[in-house]
Amino acid sequence: MKQGKISEAVIRRLPRYYRHLITLNEQGVERISSGELANIMNLNASQIRQDFNNFDSFGQQGYGYQVKNLIKELGKILALNKTYKMIIIGAGNIGRALTFYDGFRNSGFEVCALFDNDPSLVGCMYRDVPVYHVDLLEEYIAKNNITIGIYAAHSSFAQDLSEKMIKAGVKAIWNFAPVDINSSVPVENVHLVDSLYVLSYKLNNQSGA
Amino acid sequence: MKQGKISEAVIRRLPRYYRHLITLNEQGVERISSGELANIMNLNASQIRQDFNNFDSFGQQGYGYQVKNLIKELGKILALNKTYKMIIIGAGNIGRALTFYDGFRNSGFEVCALFDNDPSLVGCMYRDVPVYHVDLLEEYIAKNNITIGIYAAHSSFAQDLSEKMIKAGVKAIWNFAPVDINSSVPVENVHLVDSLYVLSYKLNNQSGA
Numbered sequence: 001m002k003q004g005k006i007s008e009a010v011i012r013r014l015p016r017y018y019r020h021l022i023t024l025n026e027q028g029v030e031r032i033s034s035g036e037l038a039n040i041m042n043l044n045a046s047q048i049r050q051d052f053n054n055f056d057s058f059g060q061q062g063y064g065y066q067v068k069n070l071i072k073e074l075g076k077i078l079a080l081n082k083t084y085k086m087i088i089i090g091a092g093n094i095g096r097a098l099t100f101y102d103g104f105r106n107s108g109f110e111v112c113a114l115f116d117n118d119p120s121l122v123g124c125m126y127r128d129v130p131v132y133h134v135d136l137l138e139e140y141i142a143k144n145n146i147t148i149g150i151y152a153a154h155s156s157f158a159q160d161l162s163e164k165m166i167k168a169g170v171k172a173i174w175n176f177a178p179v180d181i182n183s184s185v186p187v188e189n190v191h192l193v194d195s196l197y198v199l200s201y202k203l204n205n206q207s208g209a
Numbered sequence: 210m211k212q213g214k215i216s217e218a219v220i221r222r223l224p225r226y227y228r229h230l231i232t233l234n235e236q237g238v239e240r241i242s243s244g245e246l247a248n249i250m251n252l253n254a255s256q257i258r259q260d261f262n263n264f265d266s267f268g269q270q271g272y273g274y275q276v277k278n279l280i281k282e283l284g285k286i287l288a289l290n291k292t293y294k295m296i297i298i299g300a301g302n303i304g305r306a307l308t309f310y311d312g313f314r315n316s317g318f319e320v321c322a323l324f325d326n327d328p329s330l331v332g333c334m335y336r337d338v339p340v341y342h343v344d345l346l347e348e349y350i351a352k353n354n355i356t357i358g359i360y361a362a363h364s365s366f367a368q369d370l371s372e373k374m375i376k377a378g379v380k381a382i383w384n385f386a387p388v389d390i391n392s393s394v395p396v397e398n399v400h401l402v403d404s405l406y407v408l409s410y411k412l413n414n415q416s417g418a
Contacts, residue, residue, distance in 0.1 A: 006414075011407055011410055011411070012407060014406070014407075014410065015400070015403035015406035015407060016389070019387060019402075019403070020389075042391075077410065078406045078410050079410060079412070079414075080406065082409075084412075093305065093310060094306050094310070096302065096306070097302035097303050097305070097306035098401075100301075100302040101401065103402045104401070104402050104405050107402075109409075147412070148408065148412070171412050172408050174404070174405060178228060178312060179228075180225070180229075180251070185412075186408060186411035186412055186415055188404050188405070188408035188411070190399060190401065190404055191224070191225075192307075192310065192312055192313070192399065193224065193228075193316070194224035194228070195224075195397050195399055196318060196383060196397070197224035197227065197289065198221060198397055199357065199383055199397035200287055200291075200293065200381075201220055201223065201287050201288060202220070202381065202395035202397070203293075203356070203357070203380050203381040203395055204288035204291075205215075205288075
């Protein structure tokens with residue numbers, strides 16, 4: 001793999017390629033050209049070829065790409081061949097929804113524990129996942145080799161608790177609070193309100209998708 | 210406002226500006242330079258000036274921007290001075306979490322009803338929001354002037370039910386299913402799994418955020 005200089009825009013398209021290729025594989029498609037894939041994904045073929053050229057092992061262009069092979073290579077690039085232990089700070093609605101969410105549970109991402117400071121939530125179990133007091137956060141992360149910390153609690157504690165998670169050993173943060181976190185490890189944001197505001201803008205300024 | 214030719218990247222930064230300016234206003238800041246704002250937001254000042262130049266009424270550069278005025282103008286551009294009636298398809302964990310979510314409830318975005326086909330959910334109330342059978346979807350949208358349809362059910366029904374929502378009068382779709390929807394109205398996606406895969410990539414390929 002070449003890598004290293006991959007742009008943010010390309011990185012953000014990789015999961016989408018992966019998702020569409022999984023579907024194609026389920027449909028029994030063995031080989032696909034960049035043109036056919038472009039058609040399905042509403043992209044243009046040259047962009048797909050350019051994206052895939054970032055990774056040299058994909059180079060079968062002209063003959064089409066082998067779907068199974070692309071899935072395997074993309075899975076490696078996205079590091080989906082590993083498993084990740086995760087904890088969630090915040091056992092409210094978002095935290096619980098993520099605990100129950102099946103979308104990543106089967107891809108090696110495991111929610112091990114929830115943390116909250118609300119006494120009515122501490123001690124609860126959601127699915128098979130316990131809620132602990134947030135005072136136990138750092139000890140738990142260190143002892144259980146937690147790699148990903150999910151933040152789904154109030155914005156005002158996001159910076160402080162993120163720093164605690166990082167000190168305790170977390171290697172990446174998935175943030176659901178509507179706030180920007182300064183961090184020495186990668187942070188990926190799901191800013192729900194920002195997303196809804198973009199939709200509101202488009203609803204009022206564009207007619208098509 | 211100039212508008213019309215605003216790029217996707219600029220549109221996506223607008224809610225973030227709005228969020229930071231709201232915080233600054235709460236902190237009592239009345240005026241801010243592009244340099245100070247750049248510092249807070251980890252952007253560079255020239256990008257901020259360029260972004261704001263898309264909208265002519267912002268042009269006070271050199272003296273700094275008036276925070277309250279910027280909030281008002283950004284709010285208008287994002288069309289947050291209106292109210293939006295929304296419905297959610299899917300009364301599962303994500304649908305319920307969005308029903309209970311306070312982040313947009315106070316900004317004019319109101320969840321009016323949930324729809325599901327699970328008999329154990331139809332008839333339930335979450336907060337003050339009823340769950341109706343999905344067969345009633347189109348009639349409800351048309352009668353109640355619903356503007357935004359939120360899709361939080363199984364991927365396999367996403368295309369079909371989106372088309373039904375659009376025919377019934379919905380003007381925009383907020384999609385939480387891990388699938389791309391072809392639509393004649395704007396679609397904004399919250400692809401949780403894609404977001405987690407990007408984090409997984411960065412965790413394995415980058416050390417900083």
